[in-house]
Amino acid sequence: MPDIPKAYEPQSVEEKWYDFWLKQNCFSANPASTKPAYSIVIPPPNVTGMLHMGHVLNNTIQDILARKARMDGKEVLWLPGTDHAGIATQAVVEKSLRKQGVMKHRDDLGREKFLEHVWAWKEKHGGIIIQQLKRLGCSCDWARERFTMDPAYSRCVQKVFVELYRKGQIYRGKRMVNWDPAARTALSDEEVEMLEEKGQLWHLKYPLLDDKGQPGADEFVVVATTRPETMLGDEAVAVNPNDPRYTRLVGRRCLLPLQNKPIPVIADDFVDPKFGTGCVKVTPAHDPNDYEMAVRHKLPLTVVIGPDGRMTEAAGEDFDDLDRMEARKAVVEELTEQGLLLKTEDYVHNVGYSQRSHVPIEPYLSEQWFLKYPSVEKAARAVEEGRIAFHPDRWSKTYSHWMLGLRDWCISRQLWWGHRVPVWYRKSAQSSAPATTSASNIWCDVDAPPDSENWTQDPDVLDTWFSSWLWPFATMGWPEQTETLKKFYPTTDLVTGPDIIFFWVARMIMAGYEFMGEPESGLPPRFGLPDALPFRNVYFTGIIRDKLGRKMSKSLGNSPDPLELIAKYGADALRFGTMRSAPLGQDVLFDEKDVELGRNFCNKLWNACRFRQMQGGEVQGEINPQLLTSDDRWILLKLDQAIREITTAFAEYRFNEATQTLYRFFWSEYCDWYVEASKATLAASPQPSAVNPQSASVRANTVAVIDFILSHTLRLFHPFLPFITEELWHGMGYHEDMPENQGGSSIMFARWPKPLDKNFHDHYGLTDSVLAFVTAKFDLVTQGRNLRREGNIPASRKVKYVFKPAGELSAHDADVVRLLLNAEALEIQPGYQPGKGTPAVHSELGTLYLPLEGLIDVTAERARQTKELEKAETEMAKVEQKLNNPAFAQKVPPNVLAEHQKRLAEWQAKRDRAKAALEALDG
């Protein structure tokens, strides 16, 4: 690292090493490797998407896992790709084409032309998010990038459709579905968001008809509705058969206002007599329950709201072509005029909204394709019995609950962009319209029928999730039994958000069992893999929110652009800051300050290495146990502790804990204490001197300790901070002695640090007493610095401390204390007799005085000692209370008892010293 800049400059460094990794093929996964496999498939982002903070969190975690696995000696496959996001992409392209004036509606272009435009759009924009992931440092095997509309992948989707169709799991049916009038397509139940809304409950009067079909003078049934516009399609009024108020009405007819149509009063158990008036208007074509009732009572269906959300001709002249919300107003107005609106109540209820278009869902009767979920039982048990582990585990409850109440999945979408349903209908002889749908007239196969001119393909495409549920194996070459599948399936970890637990996670597990699992009895093995499940662990990230706790969204404009953050702070900073504030299982309140913290941390790491470089000399490999200082031993112990904590945190997917440990170890322990203390030895000349023949070799030994710590620290940091660690790994020369494939070429493959074992501890004298000694030494320093503060002595003023040791204190340790106190001198005087009121602090090592010759601030000193005294007394009281409890001594473990007794003694000693000091001040 020649001419090291004072501050870390990430931009050039990041680009350089990413190119290096790509050129060296560091990310490519080799199925022929003998190393154990580790694999992740990326949750495919939308092909037209842009990187947002959610991606940053999600993909940083995956990259951390992948990089850690490489350092653990695994053969790693992180398989990237994108999905085609049917509705979203089609909507974006349609909007753009309209804006350009290319079309008004896609029908203007026709299916083929329109799809050409979408593909062109995909070619232009589809790579953006992939490039952005690279900026973040993601170590995906890019050669294996997949897209859900790739020809091979599309064939997987079709094959799966055909298989399930032939097994009877997929069927076509006319059903009431969730219709998105903006996107003009059916949606699955999961794509409907129930939102609480303040609405109104309108009470409508329907005049009853007498025997002659004439409205009675004053006879009405009153129905309540939240959607008055649907009354135009009413076909009955229903009451509960056991409701005494209305039994006499059943069988009579009433007049549907506005339409002037007689409709029957029917009896149905569905009606809850206790709700509202106990009379329900029945709109068969626009409400799922009403539809069921209509089927039971053989009522006709009148469609008054069309697929575009506008009223149809059947709604009557006055309402035809009105938007459904305008129609609502118009209907209410008209009914009011006719005196048929009894009352309007405020009413809070839940309204289904399209998760895609954010418009209210319209229940809509249409012909759709449905899937009876396959392998549900196996998929449910896999999670319940722990073969797939959720992190945090609580999501498994959500999963199980969902698996219990499954309804058939509506998989067809009325779009053009997507996998077209592989079903053809035989054209009738007379026209090109599909003939009756009997078996011989339907062709369902991956390939079109040979006489395709006699057939018409189903116009619908499949739900995007119907393709992405195959992602873990369809990306690896299924249905061929590829080497990749053999090596890397099942995958190890999946990282995703809990919001797609139903959409994706559950369905992937089902698909795993259905298509990768054991064959049904009697059939030859279809796939020779031992395990069907698609992954073993699922890590659920939190949702990234802004610092006010709001979800990030384009419309709020509260979503920072990660690329701007990378440009400003560096990718490592963004990764570290995000991970540090993202606890397992909780939402993340993102604040740019977090990224700033990440940048500051990188700068600290940079400068710590720079400090080492300034000490000169080659990388020091060997540490001589004979020459270790107490500080050297202390930092080795702290490193050991950090390695253990971080390794455990990784095993439990507690990444924020790992980053916090790293932060604490490196900043608070290594930089704040060890580096400062090491300056005592580093100040010596690197050349042997006559005065102190050992100082040069002690100095070299300290440099060796620094190299040991830094080379370990860089490896511990690598999964979080890939760029700066690679830069420093090479810059510091730590790669030089490593085997080529274990850190010699890249820190990516350096071995993950192991905890320092017992032999190491014994060999280097890493003992509890060293730990206690150095802790006490540093405590003495903190107290000594406090003396200076309390006495209002500026840091710039050189002062002399006097130390009265309780035992032995080596010259080195005394020098460290002097240095850390920023003292001109530290006089060791075992028999020191302080003058009256000399400020002093105590530690296990002895008493430290700050003699100030006539400059003692008696008031300040008294205040300080009084505070000490009070603190000691309250702490004593706490411990005494416990110890005085007879049950305590009997039941508590001996070590805890001993610890409490020791604690009491310590506080007593402190109290006594504070008392004495106060008396001395007054005396």
Add this chain to the structure above:
RNA sequence: GCGCGCUUAGCUCAGUGGAAGAGCACUUCCUUCACACGGAAGGGGUCGCAGGUUCAAGUCCUGCAGCGCGCACCA
């Protein structure tokens, strides 16, 4: 209605039955030869409320309250 979270320093949050923690913000001091993207010393908490278990509870149990999120066909 059912389920799941959350409630700890001014803010954002860690905390795994045995002395209340971090970052930011705040106060004071320091441009000392790694770093002002820095250093030092401080101030600041009846751990949402009420019970219970325990020698010992921020931590375990039971209620309650507030906030958030799922799921649920009641017009």
